[in-house]
Amino acid sequence: MSSDPTSATGNGGVLQIHHGRRLPDFLQSVNLKYVKLGYHYLMTHLLTLCMIPLMSIVIIQASQTNPEDIRHLWHHLQYNLVIVITCSAILVFGSTFFLLTRPRSVYLLDYSCYKPPSHLQVKYKKFMDHSKLTGDFDDSSLEFQRKILERSGLGEETYVPEAMHHIPPRPSMAAAREEAEQVMFGALDNLFENTKVKPKDIGILVVNCSLFNPTPSLSAMIVNKYKLRGNIKSFNLGGMGCSAGVIAIDLAKDMLQIHRNTNAIVVSTENITQNWYFGNKKSMLIPNCLFRVGGAAILLSNKSSDRRKAKYKLLQTVRTHKGADDKAFKCVYQEQDEAGKTGVSLSKDLMAIAGGALKTNITTLGPLVLPISEQLLFFATLMAKKLLNAKVKPYIPDFKLAFEHFCIHAGGRAVIDELEKNLQLLPVHVEASRMTLHRFGNTSSSSIWYELGYIEAKGRMKKGDRVWQIAFGSGFKCNSAVWQALRNVKASPNSPWEDCIHMYPVQIVT
Structure with missing residues (x-):
């Protein structure tokens, strides 16, 4: 809405709102907004409001009780040793059982996102010039890539690996290993420096990289580099x-x-060097235009003593897998084209499949995070539709009541647009995703950490704030993680946004 929200029109002298609604309609929507706010407040504090009259009755009844009766009850209990011992035993056993079986809290101590050196930046013109000089793309493919770049939401400062800056490109195994080492070790070096945690204190290591899986594994490369202990539990996800x-x-x-x-480290990255597509199939050219160099290292702990120095506490993780459906399984698919050149093909059904996966994911996540007021509204509309066959629009829960911040995977402009629309988010809620896409491109699984870094660098993360990280991936999968800030969180030293946050947000050209 503009700074001048109202304007006089010639339509019978009726004052209209900027979006074309008449003043009475606008006032009605404002009234409904406050009715809904009142409803949410009532449902959120319903238990408290019900307890007030109940407690009043208890206090009044207690004040009218004969003191002699209370003394008689106490005297009876005082000498009933069996009851006292039994109650004490039950209390001790119950407390011990609860402490031993309750889920351990998982704390995020810190994380670090890799920022590549400036000589790896690729501007639109350089990207197109190199694409022409390689001689692998016909005119139609070059024009297609140019249009994708212009509409992608990427800026002029994203990074591609060293091998792609040569003419012709040099996508060798050695170059791919070098890219992996630079990204993973760069993020880990900064993480260890910021946290002062020693590599020998790491008991669990999880590394994920989708398209590059050498032998020895990427997790083994990290164990070798930092001389991690011999009994470490290491995992490599590909x-x-x-x-x-x-x-x-x-x-x-x-x-x-x-x-x-113990402590756990998660390293999330992707490798571009050996996965650049040099053919002319349009659906396989899109990743060339979107994917860029990036990675993140995250330090987790289950030690209760680490709570006071941790940034966040993990509240929920929800995973949704649609791989049983053939269309979903093949919508992001690595294959060879007719000329035998390997690439990742993106189906035209991708956004529809992502929407279905998102719906399933939030159906599971909603009851875990949404206030009871939203759950009741969702349940009421669902029952009306199922039982009464009423033509009622599905109620979209207001996730803004559950989360203060959103980290939507920066997979592309269309992904962010769809989630902003379907979840009824405001521009500020998707700002971190758009700016991450603009500054760093699609860094695959690490993009949600660059987005969290953006929010911190802007000084927006306050104690108690909840963050929803949501990402989509091949298979087809939609996964969510929910964190809660344990303090006012500032960006850690050597954040990738450190030298440029003052320039953001920028206006994205449509």
């Missing part, structure tokens, strides 16, 4: 797409439930 970062967090969370008093 082929799981852009949502693997949340899967890695979920796996680390499960391992932290088993192993006491």
Whole structure:
């Protein structure tokens, strides 16, 4: 809405709102807004409001009780040793059972996102010039890539690996290993420096990279580099797409439930060097225009003593897998084209499949995070539709009541647009995703961490704030992680946004 929300029109001298609604309609919507706010407040504090009259009755009754009766009851209990011992035993046993079986809290101590050196930046013109000089693309493919770049939401400062800056490109195994080492070790070096945690203190290591899986594994490369201990529980996740970062967090969370008093590191990255497509199939050219160099390292702990220095506490993880459906399974698919050139093909049904996966995911997540007021509204509309066959629009829960911040995977402009529309979010809620896409491109599974870094760098993360990280990936998968800030969180030293946050947000050209 503009700074001048109203304007006089010639339509019978009726004052209209900026979006074309007449003043009475606008006032009605304002009234409905406050009615809904009142409803949410009432439902949120319903138990408290019901307890007030109940407590009043109890206090009044207690004040009218004969003191002699209370003394008689106390005297009876005082000498009934069996009851006292039994109650004490039950209390001790129950407390012990609860402490031993309750889920251990998982804390995020810190994380670090890799920022590549400036000489790896690729501007639109350089990208197109190199594409022409390679001689692998026909005129139609070059024009297609140019249009995708212009509409992608990427800026002029994203990064591609060293091998892609040569003419012709040099996508060798050695170059791919070099890219992986630069990204993973760069993020880990900064993480260890910021947290002062020693590599020998790491008990669990989870690495995810979808398209590059050498032998020895990427997790073994990290163990070798930092001389991690011999009994470390290490995992290497491959082929799981852009949502693997949340899967890695979920796996680390499960391992932290088993192993006491230890730290876990999650490394999320993707490797571009050997996965650039040099053919002319349009659906396989899109990843060239969107995917860029990036990675993140995250330090987790299950030690209760670490709570005071942790940034966040993990509240929920919800994973949705649509792989049983053939269309969903093949909508992001690595294959060879007719000329035998390998690439990742994106189906035209991708957004519809992502929407279905999102619906399933939030159906599971909603009851875990939404206030009871939203759950009741959702349940009421669902029952009306199912039982009464009423033509009622499905109620979209207001997730803004559950979360203060949203980290939507920066997979592309269309992904962010769809979630903004379907979840009825405001521009500020998707700002971190849009700006991450603009500054760093699609860094695959690590993008949600660059987005969290953006929110911190802007000084928006306050104690108690809840963050929803949501990502989509091949398979097809939609995964969510929910965190809560344990303090006012500031960006850590050497954040990737450190030298440029003052320039953001920028206007994205449509």
